[in-house]
Structures are given as structure tokens and as C-alpha cells.
Amino acid sequence: MVSVALCMLFLPLLSALVTLLFLRKNGSFASLLSVCTSGAILIMALSLIFDRNADTLAWDTTWFQLGGWELRFGFLIDAPCRLLLFVVAFVGFLIHVFSLGYMGDDSARPRYFGGLSIFMFSMLGITLADNLIMIFVFWELVGFSSYLLIAHYFKTDESANASRKAFIVNRIGDFGFLIGIILTYWVYGTVNLNELADLADFSPSLATTTLCLLLACGFIGKSAQFPLHVWLPDAMAGPTPVSALIHAATMVAAGVYLLIRIDFLFTEDALGLIAFMGALMGLYAGFCALVQRDIKKILAYSTLSQLGYMAAAFGMGAPGLALFHLTTHAFFKALMFLGSGSVIYACHHEQDIFKYGGLRKRMPLTAITFLIGVFAISGVNFFSGYFSKDAILLWAYNFNLPVFILLYAGAILTSIYMFRLYFVSFEGESRSEYAQGAKENSILMTGPLILLGILSIFGGYFSIYPIELGSFLRADLSISDALPNHMWMVVLGTIAWVVGLLFSRLTYSRVSNSDPLSKGLPAFFEICQSRLFFDEIYHFFISKIYDPFCRFLEVMELLFISGLMVRGSAGLAALLSMLSKLCYSGRMHTYVFWFLLGTVGFLIYSSGLINQ
């Protein structure tokens, strides 16, 4: 089984390499190769998941040695790993297939599909890794492939800037993560997850709280949580399938997965903080999504908000629920992103929802599957999101009321902005010529939509999950089932989505080219539109504080290091050489004279006359 895992991990890297070396000019072959690779990954992942021999597969070997310290390379395939492996392989495969249609007429297909393969490699690495340093290596690799793929349309300033922003903001979080890893090694003496699980004790100290908060920095950066959330909405400048794969279903969820992998390290205080921040993010992103016009940005903010739910679930001590929501979210969010991709493709890359309208009649399959996604994320009863989100809400209701209030408000907002998106884009009259000319796409694009739609409906029934996939979820979900106030939560959850549906129906069913909220509640609209000025604050910080500080450092560097120390010592040597050059006349008599002087000086010195 280890060989299968190794094969699965390195196959996409090989495919990317072949694409890079031989297929740079040949788009069709490169895309076929990449899709076949992802299909092979899916098959190998399934065989790993349904391997009956081992409950938990742990394997490792020496990667390299530095003196007495060695770095291990290994796999830890346990229950959460299996579930994420399934999500990554399955959603990854569907998105590869979708990309065949979506990127069919793109001139840089080899670069795109090569990037996807590198992404699959790094994401599988994170999923399988059994120690923190290996996770960190692949962590950086997903960051790199995300950068590569956001910058696919690098000729536009928007996506070039967005890719840099994503990379740099992620680096900030990763720096904390790296320090956290070093601190972990310092405190526990190992970075292996299994050994850490044995060593970790639950007596919180300053070191252990700092340590897990630092490790959580990695999660904050990668999952775009407050205060590093600014990169994700901008990352939508990349191709839509990339947004679906990386910025909705898998990579941003890797942050949550990291938390689940190391949940034994977390202290009570750190968990409380993460829960509260997550809930706050759920609400904040909801307000932002409410006023966006760009279909992908709405979905991006909704991803932020759902990641907040996962963080909140984790923070309240229910990693199983977090992983459950991660799984259902991966299905319905990938579905909606691919749906938006289908719409964008049909409307010639128009992304403003107020220029759509009436698409349901023109693209029925996309509209129906999109509606399923909307139902799932809003928590409409018996769709997948209903189960995962209401489990989190119920848990919060029983254990942490402030978090529950934030999450519940977020749930209402979620259904409002999701139904708004649906009504504005798919119902009413078409408001642009592109929308009027839109046609349903080919089976390459609708096929993945249908499959994801089915999963979005049934993904919530965890009892139909095979035992290999569902075992990690079962513990937390059975606790959640036994909690009191179950019926009450069903009623509350239903109220949340019905309120959202009715509000959106009344407000957005007959819109023109502008948002009704901007006239109805201008002050509120402005505040939401400003996104609480995070970008402006960061820009202010960088241009007014950080930049001058750097320039100050630069001047100091010029003055002291390169001025005084480097140039100074060189200048001293030059001065000495100029002085000694004066003695160099080239005439024999001068030298003879110096020789005499030297001899006399030496004689005087050796006779000891000077000392007396």
C-alpha cells in the first residue's frame, strides 16, 4: 500500500515535469495527460481508502540527515486523511474534466494543466504527510501553485497583482507557522504527528498556548481567516476552475485539515480564540458577500464565511464536525464555482451578476445544479449543508452561546446572499446581450456539475458514508445527535433559510442594473462595500509606516554597512597602497638606500639599543 501511496504522490509531479519538458507547445496532449493523471490519482486514492488490511497506515523513512538530526519523510493515512484524500482526488478529477471544457480555447493550456498537476502533487503531500516539516514543505508548494494558477492571465494587472498579494499574505501566515514548528520541536523534541499525539499533555502553559497559536497562523494564512483574509477575494482573478479547486474546495480547506491533524496540541484558550475568530469571520464575510456584484467574489466571500464555520466548529472542540462541513462544503462550493464558471464561459467572461438575468431558461442544467448548491449552502432541510451546518449550530447552541449568535446571524446572511445571487443571475429578464446569447455548455462542463450536484444533495447523510470515510466523523456526530434542543434547532435552521429566501425574493426578483440595497439602505450598503477598510488599512500601513521604515533601514545600511564597513575598509587599504606606492620609484639606488636603512634598523633593533 505504501508503494501505491508513493506512486499516487509522485505521479502528478512526473506529469507536470513531462508537460514542462516536452509538451509546452502541445495543449491538447498536456491537458489529456493531466486529466489522465488525475483519474489515476482517483483510482489509487480509492484503493488506498478501501484497503481493508490496515486501519491506520503509518510509514516513514529518512529523507536526509544533517549531523545527528534527521528529517523523516512519511505517510500517516488515518480516518481524517482518508476523507480528505477522497475529497481532493474526487473533486480534483471532476475539476480537471471541467477544465477540459472551460480552458478548451485557451492558448496557454500546458502551463495551466502543468500547474494543476503541481497543485495535485502538493495537496496530496499535505494530506498524507506525517510530520510538521513535511507538511510545511508541501504547504509552501500549494502556495506556489496557487500563485502560479492565479497568475494564469498574467497579462492583466489585476491577476498579476492578485497572485503576488496571495503569495505575500500567505508568507506572513507561513512565517508564524514555521516559528510554531520550531517551537514545537523545541518543546516536544519531535515533529512527527504520531509521536506528538503521545507526548502532548493537556496541562496548558504559556509555551504550549503560544505554540498552537503560532501553528494556527499557518491556518489563518492558508484558509484566509481574519486578519489575513484579504488575499482570497482578489485570488478570483485566476481561471474559474482554479478558484473552484484551490480557493474553495481543497487548498483553503487544508488550513482546517492542519488544525484537525494537530488538534491534540491545542489548549482551551487557543481553541476559544479560534472559535470566536471563526464565528466573527462567518458574519463579516457574509456582510461583504451581500453587496458584491462579481459572481466569483460573492462565492469567495461565502467560502471565507464557511471556513469561519469550520474554524468555529474546531474551536468548540468538534474537529469531526469541522471535517464534515469541510467535506460537504467542498462538494457544494466546487459545484457553485463550476456553475459560475459555466455561466461565465457562456457569457463571454462577463462576471457582473447584474448583467446576467434569465439564465435559467437558457442554461437549465447549470441553473438547476447551481440551485442545488444554493440550497445546500443555505442549509435547506435534507440537503448536505443542512446536516453539517446545523450540527455546528447545535453544538454552538449547547456549548458556546455568543459563538452561536454570530454563526446564526451568519447563516441568515448566507441564505440571503446566496438566493440573491441565484435570483439576480438566473431569474428575471436578461440584462445584457451576452446573457441573451448564452447557451448550455458541453457535457465536459455539465457532467461534473451533475455529479457534484448529486453529492451536494446526498453528501450530508453521513450514515451512507463507507466506514473507511466516515469513522472520524462518527464520534462527534453521534455526540451532536444526542445533544438537547434538536427539534428547536431544526426550526431555527429552517427559519434562517426561509427568511433569506423570502427577503431575496422580495428584494431582488425584479432588479435593473443596480443593486436595490444601494438605494434602500445606502449607509449599510456603503459600509458593507467598504469591507471595513481592511485593504485600505493594510495599504496605509505599508505605504506610510512600513515603507518609510524600510527606507530608513536602507539609509542606515548604506551609511554603516556598505558605507562605513565595506567601503571604509576598502578605502583604508587603498590609502595604504597609495602611501607605499610612493616608495616605489623603480630606481635601483632608491632600493639600495632602503636596503641600507633596513639593515641598519635591524642591527639597531637586534643589538637591543632601543630598549635601553
Next chain:
Amino acid sequence: MLTITPYHFLILSILLVGVGFLGLLIRRNILLMLMSLELMLNGINIALITFSRVGNNLDGSIFVFFIMTVAAAEVAVGLALLVALFKKRKSVLSDDMALLKN
């Protein structure tokens, strides 16, 4: 009556070395400079023989043989160089041989 003591020999040796050195400094002709060098070496030889005599051993005398050998070899090489230089530059003045400067 004036007796000749080792001091007189040493004074003679210093004078010879001094004359040779002054010659080396003042003369511009390389042939004469070589001769001045020989003068200095011979001055040193006298000092060494004096020490040998005073110390009643052969160390200094043996050393003198070495110096004479070296001096002979040096003169041979020096003169050969000088002849070669003269063929090339048509001059034996040391002032014309400052080409290495700059």
C-alpha cells in the same frame, strides 16, 4: 711601537664595506656597482677571517670560502646579464633601467 690588533682589521673591514656601499649608492654605471658589491663582500671576508683568528677556530675561514664561491657565481651571472642588457639597450647606466615602474 704600533701593534696591529684585530680591531684594526675590523675597522678596515667596516671601511671597505662603507666604501663599497657608497660606491653602490653613488655610481650610475652597473659595472662599477658590481665592483662595489665585490668590495663589500671582501670587506666582510676580512672581518670573518679576523673572527676566525681571534676565536682560534676554522668556522669563519670556511665561511669565507663559501662567500668567495658565491661572489664568483654572482659576478658571472651579473656580468652575463649586463652584457645581455647592453646588447638590448645599448647602455649600462642604471637610470635607464627603471622600466618596471608603473
